[in-house]
Amino acid sequence: MVFLVAFVVTYIIFKYLLEVFIYRKIKLIYKTITTSKNSKEKALEKIDLDVDILANVSKEVMEWDQNRSDEIAELKRMENFRKEFLGNVSHELKTPLFNIQGYIHTLLEGALDDPEVNVNYLQRASRSVDRLCLIVDDLEAISKMESGEMMLDQRTFDIHELTKDVFESSELKAKEMEISLSFKEGSDRQFYVYGDKDRIRQVLVNLMINSIKYGKKGGSTVVGFYDMDQNILVEVTDTGIGIDTKYLPRLFERFFRVDKSRSREQGGTGLGLSIVKHIIEAHHQTINVRSTLGVGTTFTFTLRKAR
Template sequence: MLNTSRGISFVLALAIALLVVAFLSLLDEASFILILVAGGLAFSSAYLLITITLEFLVFREIGNIYTMLEKIQKKDLSEISDKKSKSSISPLRKINAVINSYAVARQKEIDALQKNAEFRREFIADISHELKTPIFATQGYIHTLLDGAIDDKQVRMKFLKRAAKSLDSLDNLVQDLLTLNQMESGVIKFVFEDFDLKEVIEEVMEELEHKASKRKVQIDFKYEADKNYITHADRQKIYRVCQNLIFNAVKYNHDKGEVIIGLKAHKNHIQVDIKDDGQGIPPEDLKRIFERFYRVEKSRNKKEGGTGLGLAIVKHILEGHKSKISVSSTVGKGSIFSFSLPLVKESNPENP
């Protein structure tokens, strides 16, 4: 009986009523009926107030705490909310709020661990697949030569060139992996300097001119000749960013397509837009294209080559410059990749 709010309220209310009756019985003016009515009123009001107090301020909050602890014990934290509890005079509600906050924090940690575990599984599967392809190809060519094809000079040279190409792909993959890992761990330092971003883009265009001409892809560079495009950044790494983005714009474009590179100088920054009219990227893939080894079309990407790490490296380089890479795309119409860098304003010769 005493383990419920009503049982405790009954005992306490009875005790209060008896005290009231005992006190009134000491008064000569108090009649029996008055004492009886006062005792009844004291018992009723005390019982009601104590029941409400215990039920809403104590027992209900204790029940919530037990429910919370059971969910934590069962690791069922899916329905726990991180909303702040309303202010209350009950200290138990504050305890409940603390436990709730703790449970929410633990749930977030669990979610993060699960995502990391999933990422590790995907990463191991992806890197195994990427390493397997050039290794198996090289093994096939070499074993074929060892089985007797080495005596045929024409076959020998063809297979050796293919094996060398596969090993070059493997080397590029390993180098990109090392670069990405060093960027994430902070081993690679950025060397900032002032340089002309327009000249860097022109160098990249000159490097990719042969590849673009093989597919008859036209690369147009649009900028205002009278504007200043001096920025403060790591020239070598920004060169790699431009190289990767322009290379992708050519690679994933259609034959006789067009790539437009736009360079705009704003008040405090320079914006670079690289637009192609190729196959485009589906909306469901846009959020994942900067992940390691993520490929929109695995078969075509394999055919075109590449390590699947280029955009991930681009993202980390720009983050190191406190910038971000953005992309918008329409399937069948093409994509636009954009990023910005700080603009170094030209000093006045009269007042440097």
């Protein structure tokens, strides 16, 4: 009998202690988790403490753990991206910088008095300075766009007229490659859109120059416009070298180039398409690409139709 009473008393004390020190603490943890979650979601629902708290806490902790793991993975991805980006920037800046350094040293060491080479070396150094400026300008443009600082000066303009302008300014480069620039059937007329004309010119120039740089001799670049109810779809198609499908998802990344040596030979840094995408996205529009290796590439983007 005494044993039974002792057992019951011990049981009650034990249960009480368990309740006070463990269960209440878990309740507190559950309450904290739920409150913090609710305040994040800005929906302060009443916390029901009569539910199966242990199961809920375990579920919440697992969810939390999963979210943290996803967050950490994303941060690691960004960190790698940042490292790669910094590496690319310094690499791209180094090439022209070393060239300039080389020419200046040679000039100082006596070449300055040699009329056969002095002007030539200065011209080469000057070209490298131009290239440095170009890279820094592009980087500045990208960082402005990424921080949302780019203000668009939007108005109504004729995209056909603007494309004609860009055809004219690309004519010399196109002639060198014997590439013809033309409008698709039905597109050689006015198409009014609403956007930042100078930025869209930048987009067209980039796509046009790419279609020539990565074009094939004797090929063609054709621009078409399609009326799509709310938007005008602009399509730039070339008959150039094309891009392997596996590279397409990375094409709009900063510094991404399919063939690094060929692209650098052409003076490319791999910033062009990244700028193009930022401009189109700042207009709340989209840009896409499809390509067949050895056959050609088509870029399409939309612009708001003027009304």
